[in-house]
Amino acid sequence: TSLLKDKNIVVMGVANNRSIAWGITKSLYNAGANLIFTYRQERSKQKLEKLLEKNEIKPKFIVSCDVEDDESIEQAFQEIGENAGTIHGLVHSVAFANTDELKGDYADTSRDGYLTAQNISAYSLAAVTREARKFMTEGGGIVTQTYLGAERVVPNYNVMGVAKAALEASVRYLAEDVGKDGIRVNAVSAGPIRTLSAKGVSGFNDKMSVVEEKAPLRRQVDQDQVGDATLFLLSDLARGVTGEVLHVDSGFHIVA
Numbered sequence: 001t002s003l004l005k006d007k008n009i010v011v012m013g014v015a016n017n018r019s020i021a022w023g024i025t026k027s028l029y030n031a032g033a034n035l036i037f038t039y040r041q042e043r044s045k046q047k048l049e050k051l052l053e054k055n056e057i058k059p060k061f062i063v064s065c066d067v068e069d070d071e072s073i074e075q076a077f078q079e080i081g082e083n084a085g086t087i088h089g090l091v092h093s094v095a096f097a098n099t100d101e102l103k104g105d106y107a108d109t110s111r112d113g114y115l116t117a118q119n120i121s122a123y124s125l126a127a128v129t130r131e132a133r134k135f136m137t138e139g140g141g142i143v144t145q146t147y148l149g150a151e152r153v154v155p156n157y158n159v160m161g162v163a164k165a166a167l168e169a170s171v172r173y174l175a176e177d178v179g180k181d182g183i184r185v186n187a188v189s190a191g192p193i194r195t196l197s198a199k200g201v202s203g204f205n206d207k208m209s210v211v212e213e214k215a216p217l218r219r220q221v222d223q224d225q226v227g228d229a230t231l232f233l234l235s236d237l238a239r240g241v242t243g244e245v246l247h248v249d250s251g252f253h254i255v256a
């Protein structure tokens with residue numbers, strides 16, 4: 001397709017070939033987008049460069065961005081704006097919580113662990129929206145990645161579930177802020193997918209097998225499905241959709 005032909009899209013959060021952001025990258029690239037990547041760790045940058053090469057994807061450029069640091073965000077988007085001119089879309093696919101908080105009782109969450117999860121997983125969406133919108137002068141779309149643990153109690157997801165609830169509320173407030181500029185803000189709520197981050201959640205394998213057993217579609221979700229849904233939300237096909245959480249979970253969230 002050419003749904004995103006000549007559109008400059010920023011992708012944040014490719015750590016390796018299992019990353020949800022990598023599935024998204026493939027969908028957006030096949031739809032004709034010019035891709036700009038941000039990374040946090042040098043190791044992720046190297047992996048990303050290899051992946052891009054192997055898949056014959058030419059990035060517009062790659063820039064460092066640690067979402068814990070306002071200065072890093074400002075610098076990254078300044079550089080993106082200077083190089084790309086206009087930004088048409090942004091994919092936020094980053095989250096973090098200490099693994100020792102992703103098990104046991106939520107009540108035992110430390111203050112530090114709580115603030116870290118909120119900082120990187122929820123506040124970061126507001127911070128990057130603020131910087132990106134300066135260059136989104138032709139309107140466009142912002143899409144983040146969330147999970148069912150925001151809406152329901154999912155064992156062990158704990159502090160991350162609370163951070164995702166804040167993220168989903170942020171999607172709505174941000175949608176109102178930037179709607180006047182023709183920018184839409186949405187989230188994809190994916191079913192469990194085996195990635196580096198997912199390894200940190202205790203009992204993660206069980207969550208995947210329950211989707212296979214109970215979800216209407218009786219199969220697991222993969223990165224490519226999330227990629228195509230994200231493509232839809234960024235494209236003009238979703239021009240009437242904002243402030244929305246779109247479940248890409250084989251329908252799991254509708255069953256009791």
Ligand code: 0WD
Nearest residue numbers: 015019020040044066067094095145147192193195196197
């Ligand atoms: O089952 C799953 N895997 C699901 C994940 C189901 C539903 C939603 N999600 C969400 C995650 O919560 C996250 O928001 O999808 C998003 C992407 O997660 P992923 O693809 O599962 O995880 P991973 O491949 O580990 O990528 C997460 C990225 C990493 O990139 P880097 O370059 O930093 O290695 O988020 C990054 C993380 O390190 N990240 C940060 N990026 C910038 N600044 C930061 C930070 N401070 N902290 C973490």
